Amino acid sequence: MIEKVNDIPLFSQLSLNTLMPLISDNHLYLKSYLKGATVYNQKDSCKTLDIVLSGSLVAYSLLESGSAMTMFEFSRGQMLGANLLFGDTNAYPFTIYCMSDAQILHVTRKAVSDFLRDYHFTMQFIKMLSLNSQKLNRRITMATQKTLRENLLEYFRQQSILQHSNSIMLPISKKQLADYLGVQRPSLFRELKKLKGEGIIDVSNRTIRLNHIQDLD
Secondary structure: OOHHHHHOHHHHOOOOOHHHHHOOOEEEEEEEOOOOEEEEOOEEEEEEEEEEOOOOOEEEEEOOOOOOOEEEEEOOOOOOOOOOOOOOEEEEEEEEEEEEOOOEEEEHHHHHHHHHHOOOHHHHHHHHHHHHHHHHHHHHHHHHOOOOHHHHHHHHHHHHHOOOEEEEEOOOOHHHHHHHHHOOOOHHHHHHHHHHHHHOOOEEEEEEEEEOHHHOO
């Protein structure tokens, strides 16, 4: 337990004298979740700061159209609940479930309050809060200000940068991509067909070839 906690940058500078009493009193505890398990339902109260130790999770919101829009993806080292833990309204606005088997470190509000006395922890905590806020801002922009084509091409551009190639492999299924973009699968497939027909992309299963990089700007 203590080895896993020390491997997390957020906790790496905390002393054993600080950590061990809180671990012994169950203010830090590990919990494993199976693929497909719901970690939090929408409107559940946020009672702990959570750090993903392994696996991946998504937070999604159901739209009026009936589709599920993926708002966030969480992977190893990322945290959940930091923006809610000390708020007057601390209910989760999204449902969070596991895309794979996952292990999460749960940290109670008391433990976080104690840790915030440490400068290193506080600065790492603020940095992670800022990153989560930036991700939310990008998702809001995607959901409200851009067309499906713009969002789709932006996603391809980001993957091209990450994969260092004009030929990218989708890291998620097309259903998950539709959820990420907040649209029904038929709408996604129609837009992919249009982009292919215009020669902007080629599509082969989950491989996307970007033919005209300038059209992605």
